[in-house]
Amino acid sequence: xxxWIGMVVGGIGTFYVAPEFFYYxxxxxxxxxxxxxxxxxxxxxxxxxxxxxAIMLGSRYxxxxxxxxxxxQIPVGKNLxxxxxxxxxxxxKPSSNTESWWNNTDSVLSRRxxxxxxxxxxxxxxxxxxILLGSLITLFWNNLFGLATQSGSREYTIDLTERISxxxxxxxxxxxxxxxxxxxxSFFLIILYSTRPFYDKxx
Numbered sequence: 724x725x726x727w728i729g730m731v732v733g734g735i736g737t738f739y740v741a742p743e744f745f746y747y748x749x750x751x752x753x754x755x756x757x758x759x760x761x762x763x764x765x766x767x768x769x770x771x772x773x774x775x776x777a778i779m780l781g782s783r784y785x786x787x788x789x790x791x792x793x794x795x796q797i798p799v800g801k802n803l804x805x806x807x808x809x810x811x812x813x814x815x816k817p818s819s820n821t822e823s824w825w826n827n828t829d830s831v832l833s834r835r836x837x838x839x840x841x842x843x844x845x846x847x848x849x850x851x852x853x854i855l856l857g858s859l860i861t862l863f864w865n866n867l868f869g870l871a872t873q874s875g876s877r878e879y880t881i882d883l884t885e886r887i888s889x890x891x892x893x894x895x896x897x898x899x900x901x902x903x904x905x906x907x908x909s910f911f912l913i914i915l916y917s918t919r920p921f922y923d924k925x926x
Contacts, residue, residue: 754787758791770797786805786806786807790810852915866901880895881893
């Protein structure tokens with residue numbers, strides 16, 4: 724029961740967290756594209772959106788944006804007052820097992836969203852992977868094989884959409900997929916993929 728309460732609460736929370744996650748992720752991708760620009764004219768054209776994204780993402784990205792402007796000899800405003808970092812455009816491939824998915828302490832997720840530096844701690848990085856995998860396995864198992872018991876047979880899927888809406892009937896014969904389950908599975912898969920190692924080519 725506690726597991727399903729947690730999943731329901733997590734599902735509701737996802738509706739609030741997911742939009743912000745994708746917004747920040749979009750801003751990160753936008754800034755990544757700008758940092759790769761070689762044309763001074765194009766940098767000037769996209770300077771405002773790059774600065775706005777950098778300020779939103781934090782000091783490291785502000786320093787990278789300042790480095791890009793200095794590299795193209797573009798005057799830097801007061802809003803980027805930190806010491807610059809020159810954007811690194813060289814790709815780097817993993818050179819040891821410590822950079823593997825399970826053992827890395829520098830994931831895309833820890834870089835992509837401000838405030839997630841804790842995921843650079845190996846324990847929390849691994850814990851996040853285990854939690855995500857556990858959640859995905861539970862969701863897939865519920866939808867494909869069922870977790871609920873009816874008449875002595877554990878082959879009924881709990882429809883999370885109807886469960887959240889307060890419906891009195893939310894058991895269906897497996898396999899059965901509902902919108903909330905699909906959203907949760909998609910969201911957890913995206914987050915899990917974001918725990919992969921971060922390389923310079925993703926700057």
